[in-house]
Amino acid sequence: MTDLAARGAARVEWIRSRMPLLAAAREQFATSRPFAGHLIGMSLHLEPKTAVLLETLAAGGAEVVATGNHGSTQDDVVAFLRGQGMTVHGARDDTLAQHHENVAAVAAARPSILLDNGADLAALAAESALAADALAVADPWNILGGTEETTSGGIRLREELAGRIPFPVIVINDSKLKAIGENRHAVGQSVVESFMRITNLMVPGRRFVVVGYGWCGSGVAHYLRALGGKVAVVETDELKAFEAAMDGYRVGSLEQLTEWGEVFITATGHPGILTQSFFEAVPSGAILANCGHFPWEIDVPALREYSTGETHLDDAIDRLDLPGGRHVILLADGRMMNLAGREPKGNSLESMDLGFLLQSLSLERVATGADTLVAGAQPVPDDLDREIARRMLAAMHAER
Incomplete structure (x- = not known):
């Protein structure tokens, strides 16, 4: 293992040890394997907490192809994930043009489920769907569904991309649970x-x-x-x-x-x-x-x-x-x-444990129940919000 990957592994180990909600989901997914046969394409900040999320999805049978967001990628985490056999594109000093190339590389792998941040992948999927219709392509890019992490991405889905997304996208930031905690x-x-x-x-x-x-x-x-x-x-x-x-x-x-x-x-x-x-x-x-x-x-x-x-x-x-x-x-x-910025830490471990559990269970809903969802942007199902609130309260020992 290179020094860079070793540093990433050490940082991820610390983060993993403080994310009990994802640990429980990882154990659950290892048995249920909800993502078996699926390639999950991700465009999301690549930092240690995200690495734990990707480990959780991989435990559920997912193959992963991923890139970060412009300017926030942490190179030691990328090196660690590549050492775990994941296909990861990008580096911290990438230009904006290189970042767009990284997102395009994720899309080129034709993932069946999207984990998006800012609707970059969804926008490429919409372009692909239009091109397939125009050219009568026999094998269009078939996407089961996905999630969107941010308010900014939710705005794009509902305004710029309105009516152009033929698959369900659960907007994680619509969750009041995430809004409060994260x-x-x-x-x-x-x-x-x-x-x-x-x-x-x-x-x-x-x-x-x-x-x-x-x-x-x-x-x-x-x-x-x-x-x-x-x-x-x-x-x-x-x-x-x-x-x-x-x-x-x-x-x-x-x-x-x-x-x-x-x-x-x-x-x-x-x-x-x-x-x-x-x-x-x-x-x-x-x-x-x-x-x-x-x-x-x-x-x-x-x-x-x-x-x-x-x-x-x-x-x-x-x-x-x-x-x-x-x-x-x-x-x-x-x-x-x-x-x-300098020494980027992002959000607290506890909040991202909650937020990424919300991501994991929403992606599980897409993988196992996409037919129960509608096309386009939509909020997190209420039953998931309430289930995760119960788990978070237990993890916080709020009754004490």
Whole structure:
């Protein structure tokens, strides 16, 4: 085993030892073998917790072909998974073009079940289905179904790809269980930890603007305030804005809060949140960061075009000079900073144990009961949510 693979193996061993829900699922799958005869194609952050998920699926009989997401792949984990006989594409320093090639390589293997993050694989499947119809291909890419991890991917499925997905896709992020455990508390905690780890700046007394008050944004706001940060929220949905106000945050438009904020964190899942007009008005020294899945919430290309110069200050920290003697600090190149920044840890082990059990059982439902599901995006079946909540409460010893 290479040194890189050995390091990955050691990290995965620690993670595996702290994920009891997946351990129980692995034992269950080893007997029931729900994925026997299936090739699962995955596009999801490749880090130690994901490796434990893939081990769990393999125990259930799955063959796996996988790639990570752009900028978050951990090379030692890739080396470990390849040593376990899995086909894994990608590396941490891949360009965006190389990442797209990696996703295409997963699709080229023609998996029968998809484990998607951002709907990249689903988009390729939709293109394949259209091409097959147009060319009357005798052997189209037949997909039983799949899962989608993120809010961003769910939005793509329901908007960009609406009516074009001929198989069921269970959107894991629709689960209230995941929203509470992983998005609000785990993402909230890990984003704030990552801000401190990357910048080495204090939170208390600093003015933060959180753009988006969904589950992730509300969690980020909560943990920033818990550590003494002054927090304001930008939210275009009136009900969510009302919730933020009732939770005690200052609420306003981005235009109203631009001059007030010192750190701006996007958490919307939508593109084009911080754009040219913001860059023209933001105070000098402001820090810009994103925790949404796609690196499109901060319009980084427009920011660089507007910039008069750029300096790479540290791992995941860039200074961009702006007209008039101003500058801004960009973290992790606008990518998901808790997975693309320095010493990426991602969400807590417990939250990902819950979230990946939800993934595992949803994929099992696709493999064994796809005919009970409808085509296109849909929420996690209620019985799975409740079963996993019971298991998580038992694992937490919540009765004590």
